[in-house]
Amino acid sequence: MSMIEIDGLNVWFGHGPDRVDAVKGAAFTVEPGESFGLVGESGSGKSTILRAITGLAPDWSGRISIGGRALTGHKRDRAFYRQVQMVFQDPYASLHPRHSVDQVLSETLQLHGFRDIDARVVRLLDDVGLGQKFRFRYPHQLSGGQRQRVAIARALAGEPEIVLLDEPTSALDVSVQAEILNLLTDLREEHKLTYLMVSHDLPVIGHMCDRLAVMKDGEIVEVMAVGALRAMQAQHPYSQSLLEASIAPGSRSA
Amino acid sequence: MTLLDVQDLWVKFPTRQGIFEAVRGVSFTLGKERLGIVGESGSGKSMTGRAILRLIRPPGIVEADHVALEGTDLLGLSEKQMRKVRGERISMVMQDPKFSLNPVMRVGDQIMEAYLLHNQVGKAEARAKSLEMLQAVSIRDPERVMRAYPHEMSGGMGQRIMIAMMLIPNPQILIADEPTSALDVSVQRQVLNIMDDLVKQRGMGLIFISHDLNLVSEFCDRVLIMYAGRIVETCAADRLHEAQHPYTRGLLNSLPRLDQPRRKLDVLTRDPAWAEVPSVGGKA
Amino acid sequence: MSDMTLRQWLLTDAPTSRRHARLASLYKGWLSLRSNTMAMFGLGILVALLLMAFLAPILAPHDPYAQDLANRLLPLGTEGHVLGTDSLGRDILSRLIHGSRITLYIVTLVALIAPLAGLLVGTIAGYTGGWADVVLMRITDIFLAFPRLVLALAFVAALGAGIENAVLAISLTAWPPYARIARAETLTIRSSDYISAVRLQGANPIRIITKHIWPLCISSLIVRVTLDMAGIILAAAGLGFLGLGAQPPSPEWGAMISEGRRFILDHWWVATMPGLAIFTVSLAFNLLGDGLRDVLDPKDGGQ
Numbered sequence: 130m131s132m133i134e135i136d137g138l139n140v141w142f143g144h145g146p147d148r149v150d151a152v153k154g155a156a157f158t159v160e161p162g163e164s165f166g167l168v169g170e171s172g173s174g175k176s177t178i179l180r181a182i183t184g185l186a187p188d189w190s191g192r193i194s195i196g197g198r199a200l201t202g203h204k205r206d207r208a209f210y211r212q213v214q215m216v217f218q219d220p221y222a223s224l225h226p227r228h229s230v231d232q233v234l235s236e237t238l239q240l241h242g243f244r245d246i247d248a249r250v251v252r253l254l255d256d257v258g259l260g261q262k263f264r265f266r267y268p269h270q271l272s273g274g275q276r277q278r279v280a281i282a283r284a285l286a287g288e289p290e291i292v293l294l295d296e297p298t299s300a301l302d303v304s305v306q307a308e309i310l311n312l313l314t315d316l317r318e319e320h321k322l323t324y325l326m327v328s329h330d331l332p333v334i335g336h337m338c339d340r341l342a343v344m345k346d347g348e349i350v351e352v353m354a355v356g357a358l359r360a361m362q363a364q365h366p367y368s369q370s371l372l373e374a375s376i377a378p379g380s381r382s383a
Numbered sequence: 384m385t386l387l388d389v390q391d392l393w394v395k396f397p398t399r400q401g402i403f404e405a406v407r408g409v410s411f412t413l414g415k416e417r418l419g420i421v422g423e424s425g426s427g428k429s430m431t432g433r434a435i436l437r438l439i440r441p442p443g444i445v446e447a448d449h450v451a452l453e454g455t456d457l458l459g460l461s462e463k464q465m466r467k468v469r470g471e472r473i474s475m476v477m478q479d480p481k482f483s484l485n486p487v488m489r490v491g492d493q494i495m496e497a498y499l500l501h502n503q504v505g506k507a508e509a510r511a512k513s514l515e516m517l518q519a520v521s522i523r524d525p526e527r528v529m530r531a532y533p534h535e536m537s538g539g540m541g542q543r544i545m546i547a548m549m550l551i552p553n554p555q556i557l558i559a560d561e562p563t564s565a566l567d568v569s570v571q572r573q574v575l576n577i578m579d580d581l582v583k584q585r586g587m588g589l590i591f592i593s594h595d596l597n598l599v600s601e602f603c604d605r606v607l608i609m610y611a612g613r614i615v616e617t618c619a620a621d622r623l624h625e626a627q628h629p630y631t632r633g634l635l636n637s638l639p640r641l642d643q644p645r646r647k648l649d650v651l652t653r654d655p656a657w658a659e660v661p662s663v664g665g666k667a
Numbered sequence: 668m669s670d671m672t673l674r675q676w677l678l679t680d681a682p683t684s685r686r687h688a689r690l691a692s693l694y695k696g697w698l699s700l701r702s703n704t705m706a707m708f709g710l711g712i713l714v715a716l717l718l719m720a721f722l723a724p725i726l727a728p729h730d731p732y733a734q735d736l737a738n739r740l741l742p743l744g745t746e747g748h749v750l751g752t753d754s755l756g757r758d759i760l761s762r763l764i765h766g767s768r769i770t771l772y773i774v775t776l777v778a779l780i781a782p783l784a785g786l787l788v789g790t791i792a793g794y795t796g797g798w799a800d801v802v803l804m805r806i807t808d809i810f811l812a813f814p815r816l817v818l819a820l821a822f823v824a825a826l827g828a829g830i831e832n833a834v835l836a837i838s839l840t841a842w843p844p845y846a847r848i849a850r851a852e853t854l855t856i857r858s859s860d861y862i863s864a865v866r867l868q869g870a871n872p873i874r875i876i877t878k879h880i881w882p883l884c885i886s887s888l889i890v891r892v893t894l895d896m897a898g899i900i901l902a903a904a905g906l907g908f909l910g911l912g913a914q915p916p917s918p919e920w921g922a923m924i925s926e927g928r929r930f931i932l933d934h935w936w937v938a939t940m941p942g943l944a945i946f947t948v949s950l951a952f953n954l955l956g957d958g959l960r961d962v963l964d965p966k967d968g969g970q
Binding site for chain 3: 213214215222223227229231241262263
C-alpha cells in the first residue's frame with residue numbers, strides 16, 4: 130500500500146472568470162519510507178499540491194489518499210495531523226514572533242495529547258541538534274538555520290509518518306543548507322519518515338530524493354528516478370532544459 | 384584603468400551590546416571589469432555595496448581612507464553632489480524589482496521620468512529613448528511594456544526594466560546586489576546575459592554581489608570572498624573552484640551536486656581565526 | 668553566573684527559564700522606552716497623576732466640597748488657595764486633586780471595555796470571514812457613522828446622567844475603531860505561515876484566535892488606546908461640561924470647566940485650571956503612546 134497516492138488532482142483558486150488552475154491532473158504515488166521530490170519553477174504548482182494535501186488549499190478535485198485513507202474537502206481530522214506534518218519555506222515567517230521555542234514545542238505537544246511535555250521538549254531539541262540553551266529563546270534571537278531546526282522539531286513533535294517539506298532550505302545560506310539537509314537525512318533514517326519535498330533546486334532534490342516529478346504550468350511533465358536525473362537522462366525537453374540550467378559550471382569542466 | 388578605489392572601508396552600527404562592525408577594513412579596486420563579491424548573509428557584502436554609494440543610514444557609520452571614483456573621494460562630497468553621483472555615475476540594481484518600481488505608475492512613465500531627470504530633452508525624445516532602452520534589455524514588445532503597470536510584469540521582466548532604468552544615465556559603474564536571486568533559473572540566465580552584454584558594450588565596471596558561488600564564478604572576471612566583514616580570499620573567477628581558503632572550500636563542498644552523490648553533505652566548520660585575520664587586499 | 672550583574676542577566680540572548688525569558692524581554696522593552704525622552708516625560712506625568720489620585724485626601728489642602736461663600740472667586744496665588752476658589756468658594760487645587768480620581772476611574776474603565784470589545788469583534792470577524800465578517804463589520808460601520816459625542820449623548824440621555832453611564836456611553840462609541848484595527852491585523856496574521864503551522868497541529872479556531880492572534884493584535888491596540896486616551900478624557904469632560912456626566916458637586920474636571928464658563932471673562936482661572944489639567948494628562952498619554960508604539964510594534968519582532 131502506498132503512503133501517498135495522488136490521482137487526477139486539480140487545484141484551483143478563485144471562482145468564475147477569476148479562476149486560476151494551479152494544478153492540473155497531477156498523479157504520483159509515494160511508497161512508505163520513500164523520499165519523493167517535486168521540482169519546478171515558481172508558479173508551477175508544486176507547493177500547491179502540498180497545500181491541497183494539508184487542507185490549506187480548499188478547492189480541489191481528484192483523489193488524494195494518505196496511508197490508504199482517502200481525503201475529502203479541506204477539513205482534516207486529528208489522526209491526519211498526527212500522521213502528516215509540514216515544514217515551511219521561510220523560517221522567518223513560520224514561527225510566531227512572540228512565542229519562545231519552549232512555547233512553540235509545548236503547545237504542539239499539548240495539541241497532540243502528550244503528557245510528558247517537558248521531557249519531550251528536551252528530546253526534540255536534542256533531536257534537531259539545538260540543545261537546551263535554545264529552549265527559552267524567542268525567534269528574533271535565532272539565526273535562520275536555528276529557526277528552521279525549531280520548525281523541524283515542531284513538525285516532528287507529533288511523531289508523524291509523513292513530512293511535507295516546502296523548499297525547506299531556499300531561504301538559507303549554502304553552508305546552513307548543508308546542515309539542515311543532513312539533519313533531514315538523519316531524521317528520516319531514525320524515524321522511518323516518508324518525505325514529499327518541494328524545491329526549485331535540482332541538485333538539492335537530487336541529493337535528498339529517490340524519485341521526483343518535474344512540474345510545469347500546473348502539470349507533471351515527467352516522473353523519474355534520481356538515477357536518471359544524475360545520468361542526465363531526462364525525457365521531456367522541459368526537464369532537460371531545467372537540468373541543463375542547474376549544472377554547476379565547475380562540475381561541467383571537471 | 385581604475386574606476387573605483389576603496390581603501391580600508393569600515394561600516395559600523397552602534398547597538399545596545401556595543402558597536403557592531405558589519406564591514407571591517409575592506410580594500411579593493413574596480414576597473415572596467417566584472418567584480419564579484421560573494422559571501423553568506425551577514426558577511427558584509429551588501430553593506431560594502433551600499434557604503435560605496437553612501438546609502439548607510441544613521442546611526443550607521445561609514446569610515447574609510449578613501450572611496451575614490453576616478454580620483455574623487457566620495458566620502459568628502461556633499462549630499463547634493465552625492466545625489467548626482469548616484470544617479471549619473473554609479474547605479475544600483477536591487478534584489479527584488481517589486482520593491483524598486485512604483486506600483487501606481489506605468490512602467491513607461493517611470494523610465495521616461497528617469498530619463499528626463501538626467502537629460503534636458505522633450506517628451507517625444509525621452510519616449511523614443513525609453514523604447515530603445517527596453518529593446519536593449521531584450522524586451523520584445525517595448526510598446527506594451529511601456530503601458531503596463533509593475534504588477535503586470537513577471538519577476539524577470541521587472542528586473543530587466545530596473546536594469547534599463549539604471550542604464551539610462553549611462554553610468555560608469557553598476558552595482559548589482561543579488562539581482563537574480565528572486566528569479567527562476569532559466570530567467571536568471573537571460574538577465575545575466577543582458578547585463579553581461581551591456582557591461583561589455585559600454586565599457587562599464589560591474590560590482591556583482593551574490594551568495595551564489597557558481598553564478599559568480601561563471602559570470603564574473605574576479606571574485607572577492609567575504610567573511611565576517613573582511614575579504615578572506617580573492618581570485619580569478621574561473622579559478623574559484625581551485626580556491627585555497629578553507630572557508631571558500633567549505634562553501635563549495637557544502638553544495639549538493641548531481642554528478643557526485645553523497646549520503647551526507649560536508650558541513651562547514653567555522654574557525655574563529657578566520658574572522659581575525661586582516662582583510663586580504665582586493666586590488667587588481 | 669555569580670560574576671554576572673543583574674543587567675547582564677537580563678540582557679542575555681540565551682535565557683535559562685521561562686521566567687528569565689519573560690523578564691529579559693520586558694527589560695529590553697523598558698530600555699528602549701527609557702531611551703525615548705518624551706515618552707518618559709509622559710510616563711512621569713501619569714505616575715504623578717496616579718500618586719495624586721491615590722494620596723488625594725493627604726495632598727489636598729482643603730475639603731473639595733467645603734463651600735465658603737465669603738471667599739468666592741479668589742484669584743490665583745491667594746493665601747491658602749494657590750489656584751484660587753470657584754463660584755462657591757471651594758478650593759480649586761483640592762478639587763483638581765480629588766477630580767483626578769474620577770478622571771482615572773473613567774479612563775481605566777473605558778480603556779478596559781472598548782478595546783476588549785473591539786478586539787473580540789475584530790478578530791472573530793477577521794479570522795472567520797464570510798457572513799460573520801460581513802455582519803460584524805456592518806454593525807461596526809453603523810457605529811462609526813455617528814459623530815462620537817452625539818452618539819454618547821444619545822446613550823446618556825437614554826440611560827440617565829451619571830459617571831457610570833458616561834463610561835458606558837463612551838465605551839460604546841469608542842470600540843468600532845479598535846474592531847477595525849484588530850480585523851486588519853488579523854487578516855494579515857491569518858494567512859501567515861505560523862498560523863498555517865499551528866492549524867496543521869490540529870488547533871481549533873478559538874485557540875488560534877486567543878493564543879496566537881490576540882498577542883499580536885494587543886500591542887497595536889495598547890498603542891492606539893494610549894493615543895485615544897486624550898480623546899476619551901475629552902469626551903468625558905465634554906459630557907461633564909454638558910451636565911450629562913458627573914453630577915455636581917462632584918469635582919470632575921469637565922464639570923468644573925462647565926461651572927467656570929459663566930465667569931470666564933472676569934475670573935478666567937476657574938475654567939482654565941481644570942482645562943490645563945485635562946490638557947496635561949491628555950498630552951502625557953499621547954507622548955507615552957508614541958513611545959509605546961516604537962517598543963510594541965510587532966513588526967520589529969520585539970527587538
